[in-house]
Amino acid sequence: MxxxxxxxxxxxxxxxxxxxxxxxxxxxxxxxxxxxxxxxxxxxxxxxxxxxxxxxxxxxxxxxxxxxxxxxxxxxxVDVTRLVTVAGAAVVTCLLTHRGFVRAKRRRG
Incomplete structure (x- = not known):
């Protein structure tokens, strides 16, 4: 071609x-x-x-x-795949951020 x-x-x-x-x-x-x-x-x-x-x-x-x-x-x-992907990423980000705050608080005592 x-x-x-x-x-x-x-x-x-x-x-x-x-x-x-x-x-x-x-x-x-x-x-x-x-x-x-x-x-x-x-x-x-x-x-x-x-x-x-x-x-x-x-x-x-x-x-x-x-x-x-x-x-x-x-x-x-409505792109359902995109909505689920963005929602999943938001949940993972929130969980990781929360875990970081909990660990920091435990270190401070």
Whole structure:
């Protein structure tokens, strides 16, 4: 794959169509899903024995625009994995901090 082909593929993959999904309409309400899309690529040189190229991208839902009665509102997506990770990190931090205070207090007598 040539670098030009790789860049064309990357531009196509990381486009507005990848960020905004197809609108869904039901009972007068239109929902337009949105995602955060990150992408990148790389390539090798035109050598007689082999070329190299790579492409990757990551997409994660972030929410949706809801259009109802002529008004638009943003509804964020809830990332349960991120919430659990942050809550777990907060609990561990609190426990370690509390343990440090207890040890310091015992040393002081």
């Amino acid at each position: 040539k670098i030009e082909d790789l860049l064309t593929t990357l531009r196509t993959a990381v486009s507005a169509r990848a960020v905004f999904g197809e609108p869904v309409e039901r009972d007068g309400v239109t929902v337009v899903p949105a995602a955060r899309v990150l992408g990148g690529g790389g390539g090798g040189q035109d050598l007689p024995e082999g070329e190299g190229a790579g492409l990757g991208y990551f997409a994660r839902p972030v929410g949706a625009f809801v259009i109802e009665r002529g008004r638009v509102r943003w509804v964020p997506a």
